[in-house]
Amino acid sequence: MNPAEIKTKLESEFPGIPIQIVGEGLLLGPEDLVRVARFLKESGEFKMNYLSSITAVDYLEHLESVYHLYSVDQRTGPVVLRVRVPRDNPRIPSLVHLFRSAEFQEREAYDMMGIRYEGHPDLRRIFMWEGFEGYPLRKDYLPENEDVLEWDDVEWLERHGVTVPAEYKQYAQDLKAAGKEARAERPKPGAEAV
Amino acid sequence: MTLNQNLSTVESGLKSELRKKGIVIATLEDFYNWGRRSSIWPLQFGLACCAIEMIATACARYDLARFGAELFRASPRQADLMIISGTVTKKMAPQVVRLYNQMPEPKYVITMGACSIAGGPFIDGTNVLKGIDRYIPVDVHLPGCPPRPEALLWGITELQRKIDGQEIEKNEWYQRGLKREFPIPEFGPKGLIPKFNPDVWRPETASRRRERYGDPILLGKKTAAPKFETFGDPNVKVGTV
Numbered sequence: 001m002n003p004a005e006i007k008t009k010l011e012s013e014f015p016g017i018p019i020q021i022v023g024e025g026l027l028l029g030p031e032d033l034v035r036v037a038r039f040l041k042e043s044g045e046f047k048m049n050y051l052s053s054i055t056a057v058d059y060l061e062h063l064e065s066v067y068h069l070y071s072v073d074q075r076t077g078p079v080v081l082r083v084r085v086p087r088d089n090p091r092i093p094s095l096v097h098l099f100r101s102a103e104f105q106e107r108e109a110y111d112m113m114g115i116r117y118e119g120h121p122d123l124r125r126i127f128m129w130e131g132f133e134g135y136p137l138r139k140d141y142l143p144e145n146e147d148v149l150e151w152d153d154v155e156w157l158e159r160h161g162v163t164v165p166a167e168y169k170q171y172a173q174d175l176k177a178a179g180k181e182a183r184a185e186r187p188k189p190g191a192e193a194v
Numbered sequence: 195m196t197l198n199q200n201l202s203t204v205e206s207g208l209k210s211e212l213r214k215k216g217i218v219i220a221t222l223e224d225f226y227n228w229g230r231r232s233s234i235w236p237l238q239f240g241l242a243c244c245a246i247e248m249i250a251t252a253c254a255r256y257d258l259a260r261f262g263a264e265l266f267r268a269s270p271r272q273a274d275l276m277i278i279s280g281t282v283t284k285k286m287a288p289q290v291v292r293l294y295n296q297m298p299e300p301k302y303v304i305t306m307g308a309c310s311i312a313g314g315p316f317i318d319g320t321n322v323l324k325g326i327d328r329y330i331p332v333d334v335h336l337p338g339c340p341p342r343p344e345a346l347l348w349g350i351t352e353l354q355r356k357i358d359g360q361e362i363e364k365n366e367w368y369q370r371g372l373k374r375e376f377p378i379p380e381f382g383p384k385g386l387i388p389k390f391n392p393d394v395w396r397p398e399t400a401s402r403r404r405e406r407y408g409d410p411i412l413l414g415k416k417t418a419a420p421k422f423e424t425f426g427d428p429n430v431k432v433g434t435v
Contacts, residue, residue: 128285133384143320144384146385146389147390149388149390149392152387152388153389156380156388157388157392160377164392165392165396
């Protein structure tokens with residue numbers, strides 16, 4: 001079943017629903033996601049009873065959450081649903097109460113991309129530890145420069161009885177005084193991939 | 195007058211000359227080191243795919259038992275070799291250092307594979323430690339991705355050569371006040387704290403990798419994804435964006 005047919009079926013089921021075909025997927029608003037997913041799962045025609053994957057994508061202007069639904073009974077699929085949310089306030093309703101397989105995948109998307117799935121029973125970080133700041137798979141995330149000791153490291157090392165060489169200490173102090181963090185450098189505009 | 199001459203200082207040239215005539219001279223030290231190197235007990239733990247090669251090395255085809263290192267111990271308190279076989283993620287690094295601290299002296303470390311040496315193919319990842327030698331001292335670096343079982347056998351014989359060369363009187367674990375325990379890193383807001391232990395490891399002043407290859411994070415072209423919206427109907431407004 002191609003996306004255009006699914007779109008017409010969904011539009012006849014939910015009159016006035018805004019749906020757009022983007023590539024192979026159906027672009028939905030976050031407010032329509034749950035009812036569309038429930039319809040796809042429970043209607044006798046689709047029986048999409050298996051949520052295979054939830055992926056988050058960073059498109060720089062916005063974030064997207066992509067859902068792949070399959071029907072194990074009818075051996076059809078995937079039906080691709082895409083939900084687009086703004087970068088500064090990414091909120092999407094959770095699908096855990098429909099598909100239990102969504103639980104860890106939503107936690108992963110939250111951990112790596114920072115999309116908040118509202119209604120998730122246990123939305124914690126899954127790969128990174130609690131207390132980690134930032135979302136590592138977003139394109140504007142800069143990893144730390146691991147060859148430079150910062151003032152936190154110097155204090156920690158001295159607290160644990162390690163003597164820090166003077167030049168590292170001085171550098172860390174300078175960084176702290178300048179209010180800088182030791183991060184990897186931001187990519188230069190127009191830098192071509194090699 | 196030199197009584198009680200130390201036989202361990204018999205020069206190797208004389209030894210080999212006597213050996214040709216059928217005379218074998220061995221010192222107490224030779225026996226001591228022979229005993230130690232022939233019963234290395236590795237710590238039984240694996241971190242990634244290198245562990246599969248380590249298991250293969252211990253199995254019948256490659257038979258690590260020929261070199262006396264087949265007794266994998268499940269407890270760090272009974273082991274004296276740590277084979278760090280695989281990727282050390284930042285979440286795992288504190289546990290690896292803690293296991294090292296719990297091992298009794300004398301203790302040795304083999305880093306197996308590119309990941310545990312320097313991060314390997316994941317060197318640009320935010321989640322992978324760029325080499326376990328940032329926190330604990332390493333005796334043998336064993337390159338490969340993953341190293342074949344023969345390579346691990348080479349690494350262990352290399353370690354045995356190192357043990358053979360150690361002198362009883364100068365062994366560091368008999369020295370007074372030796373404390374080979376290293377502070378266990380903690381999770382911080384950006385990564386591990388500290389980033390490395392300057393007692394053990396220091397970054398090179400000029401990074402050869404950066405000189406040679408540049409910084410791959412910088413080189414990746416980060417632009418917006420292609421505009422798929424042109425396939426759809428531009429008049430239909432979807433969502434809040």
